[in-house]
Amino acid sequence: MSTVTITDVAKHVGVSVATISRHLSGFTVRNEEKIRQAIIDLNYRPSAAARNLKSGRTGIIAIVVPDITNPFFASIVEGAEGAVGEDRMILLVNTGDSRQREEKALAQLFGRVDGVIMAPLTEDEEGPSFFSQFGLPIVFVDRVTQDGEKFSTALTDNAKGATIATNHLIALGHKKIAMISGPLSTTPGKKRADGFKASLKESGLPCQYFIESDFSEEGGYAAMSALLEREDAPTAVFTANNLMTIGALHALRDRGVAVPNQISIIGFDDLDFAELINPPLTVIARDARLQGALAMELMIKQLTNGASTQPEHSMVDVQLVERGSCAPPREMQTIAFNKVDR
Amino acid sequence: MSTVTITDVAKHVGVSVATISRHLSGFTVRNEEKIRQAIIDLNYRPSAAARNLKSGRTGIIAIVVPDITNPFFASIVEGAEGAVGEDRMILLVNTGDSRQREEKALAQLFGRVDGVIMAPLTEDEEGPSFFSQFGLPIVFVDRVTQDGEKFSTALTDNAKGATIATNHLIALGHKKIAMISGPLSTTPGKKRADGFKASLKESGLPCQYFIESDFSEEGGYAAMSALLEREDAPTAVFTANNLMTIGALHALRDRGVAVPNQISIIGFDDLDFAELINPPLTVIARDARLQGALAMELMIKQLTNGASTQPEHSMVDVQLVERGSCAPPREMQTIAFNKVDR
DNA sequence: AGGTTATCTGCAATCGTTATCAGTAACGAT
DNA sequence: ATCGTTACTGATAACGATTGCAGATAACCT
Incomplete structure (x- = not known):
């Protein structure tokens, strides 16, 4: 001792x-x-402290995420953990969706870590980037800030994912398609919303069921409830992340709405238990662990090559996992019936 | 720069x-x-490094967990994060269930952090505690090592939880009750198994469906599959943690076994989506966030009071959350039927 | 044995900060 | 004018490791 x-x-x-x-x-x-x-x-x-002082290196890489209990970010962290290598460690910072804590953390991190992998809360930054003032190597994962181009990034192909999801619903015959979106101030929020809207427009459908929510379970619940209360309720809904999907499913369950009989639902991000619920959930999936690993690799590359390194941008693919929560709209039958009726 | x-x-x-x-x-x-x-x-x-060197303090507390993607540990971390205060940060180490990485991490942590909150992989430690050699303040969370008494701990009332679960199944009339247990080398694994066995014995039931697994989803799947293949399959099963519960549910689903009609299931640890699956899952729940916060409080107390502090032991309570996955065994009806038959 | 390398060694400076200690200025009281 | 007190300041020695430099030892060759 x-x-x-x-x-x-x-x-x-x-x-x-x-x-x-x-x-x-x-x-x-x-x-x-x-x-x-x-x-x-x-x-x-x-003594690590003495070594740090001499060498200027700490052997620690920070990962800053908005919410570690979100399985997606947990997987990002795990992926990064796996790629960090023998001689470095990971410092986790959970900002709890608070901009204040994010700022404070970044300031405290300076000098304590060799670099920061982060998923920033928002893209909206007034003036020159908040992050430039710290001379820290930064890699953005999943989300970027306005001037994100200047840093390396490991993102998801959000637009593609949203497009696939929306087109899937359209192909099934849905006309009244809702989206429970994330905050448009975040990268994935904006990109997924854009993809959704573009797909609707391309098919000549109006965008009349768009709700901007907050990526939280509660937000998903509230948004779904609001949709269900509308006179002319949608027949399908695309939820923009895992937590909101869970919230939406809770809302559907609480109101006894049958899936996919009365409403179809497709979520962004797979869930551990997607197969266990009834019906099994159709989702847009991606490899979060890989994304975390990619971010870490970019960081390590930057650290070893020195500050002169050009920023690199990597992107993980998305794919549709069809299970059972999407089906043709009930109106299809009604319309057919009407036609016969005449 | x-x-x-x-x-x-x-x-x-x-x-x-x-x-x-x-x-x-x-x-x-x-x-x-x-x-x-x-x-x-x-x-x-x-410069943080220079300050550390002078003061001997780093302002960083490490949390060492076996698997960050396990929602339980994620919540522990979140709880600890919330209690860490303004002037300290958290260093997360994910050992990925590898004893080797755990040792290495602990060695690397020395000098880099002021204290370690950890959930050790196993209680089995040959010789004097491995941890004593590091002069680091340690608080055990969820799990302890053999000589855990010498350190502060923040545990769950595992025995009570297992007893409640088992008695719940017994009260419903089950006689053939299985347990898919965690490793007996871990604190929660051992304590929950003990509680299960004690409850059976108290009710005069034999313990013939006990499987020691590994707290993983795959382990739960395999164990459940094994149970179902037995000629005289159990009518109820108690799964010792969240991941194994998920695995078991997958196995049940894959084989088309109806819950709770053909088999009842109760899990330790609540799940986000417990209400979403069909039928909603009955579980033993506890407040993981609180547990993480308690651990952090004990650590901070130890740090501020100096090494002289007596170890303290806190324990979070458990409770039964009845949903719909447990029902009386089918044999009840069969037996009645048989009697009439004769 | 003598000369030339090739290895290894100790001294001391250095990293950026804090703590100690002696010192100086300001001010009021005598 | 002198003294005592208060309130601040600057020089300097740590903290524990790394590293360039010069010197010492060993190894090698003729």
Whole structure:
């Protein structure tokens, strides 16, 4: 427990501190064996603080996420963890969706870490980027800020995902398609909403069931409830992230709305239990772990190549996982019936 | 990007470094305003490394968990995050269920952090506790090592939870009750198994469907599959954690076994979507966030009171959340039927 | 044995900050 | 004018490691 330093080891062996230091950094020294033994006997551990001070490196990479209990971000972190390598560690910061905590964290991180992988809360930044003032290497994951181009990024093909989801519903015959969107101030919020709207327009459908929510379970619940209360309710809904999908499903359940009989639903981001619910949930899936790993690789590349490195942009693909929560709209039958009726 | 030090600020203002340092630590100095301005102009940020070296404190508390993608541990982390306070940060280490990574992490953590909150992989430790060799303040959360008594702990009332679950099934009339258990080498694995076995014994029931698994989704799937293949399959099953519950549910679904009609299931740990599956899942729930917060509080107490502090042990309560996955066994009817038959 | 390398060694400076200590200026009281 | 008190300041020694430099030892060759 005592604080045994390199000097103690040197004295114990009878050599200078320089020799011990050299041994530690892998040089061959004369009393190799004696030193090794002394280190064990004294239970010596080099002071990380002193090393940092000399070298200017900490061997720590920070990951800043808005909400660690969101399985998506947990997977990002896990992926990054897996790619971090032997000689570095990860410092996790959970900003809890608070802009204030995000700022404070970034300020505190300076000097404590070699770089920051982050999913910023919002793209809306007044003036020159808030992040430029810190000389820290930054890699954006999942989300970027306005001037994100200047940094390396590991993003998802959001537009494509939204397009696939929307077209899937359109192909099934839906005309009244709703979207429960994330905040348009975030990258995925904006991009997914854009993809949705573009798909509707391309098919000549009006965009009349668009709700901007907040990526939270509660938000999804509220938005779904609002949609269901409309006189002319939609027949299908695209929820822009996992949490809102859960919220929406709760709302549907609470009101006894049958899926996909009365309403079809497709979510962005797969869920662990998507197959367990009734009916199994159709989703747009992506590899979050891979995305986290990519972000870490970009960071490490930047760290090893020095500040001169050009920013790189990687993107993970999305894909449609059809299960059972989407079906043709009930109106299809009604319309057919009407035709016969005439 | 540049590396502006306290000396630069001192020169810029025309005072000594000592004055700047004093200003930074809150003393009143003469050129207050000038200094403040210089700090902004030069964009000076005190070097954390140098401060650490002087003070011996880092302001960082590590949390070591086996698997961050497990929602339970994610909540633990979130709870701890919430209780960490203004002037400290959290360093997350995900050991990925690897003993090797756990050891390495702990060694690397030394000197980098002021304390460690950890959920160790296993209780089985040969010889004197592995952790004693590090002079780090340690708080165990959810799990302990053999000599855990010497450290502060924030645990769950595992025995009580298992007892409630088992008795719930017994009260419904089940005789053939299975348990898909976690590793008996872990605290929750052992304690929950003990509670299960004690409950059976108390009711005079044999313990013939006990499977020791590994707290993973795959493990739960395999265990459930094995149970279903037995000639004399159980009528109820108690799964010892969230992941294994998910795995078991998948196995049931894949084989088309009806819940709770053919088999009842109760899980330890609530799940976000427990209400969404069909039927809604009955579980033993606890407040993981609270547990994480408690662990952090114990750590902070230890840090502020110094090493002299007596270890404290806190425990979070559990409770039964009845939904729809448990019902009386079908045999009840069969038996009645058989009797009539004779 | 002598000379020339090739290795290894210790000394001391350095990283950026804080703590100690002695010192100076300002001010009021005598 | 002198003294004592208060309130601040600057120089300097740590904190524990790394590293360039110069010197010492060993190894090698003729």
